Amino acid sequence: MNKRKMRKKELKLVVTFHTTADAMAMEKVCKEQEVPGRLIPVPRVLSAGCGLSWCTELEKREVVSHAMENAGIEMEAMQECLV
Secondary structure (H helix, E strand, O other): OOOOOOOOOOEEEEEEOOOHHHHHHHHHHHHHOOOOOEEEEOOOOOOOOOOEEEEEOHHHHHHHHHHHHHHOOOOOEEEEEEO
16 A cells, blocks of 8 residues: 655646746746746646746746846746645
């Protein structure tokens, strides 16, 4: 019997991308600028051009938008999602 503990899902900000290159660029920019978050597989309830998305806290929407704009990273969508 598998006793692995399931993590409780939380409402997060999820940014999807058209290309893997944009997702990887997002990770690089966010690490350089100390923007919190991480790359995750796109949640099943969403669809995206590539299989990666950036996940962060809801209140980081402005910071994430600003970082993408400054770096010229194109997102597909920015949505709130249980992750």
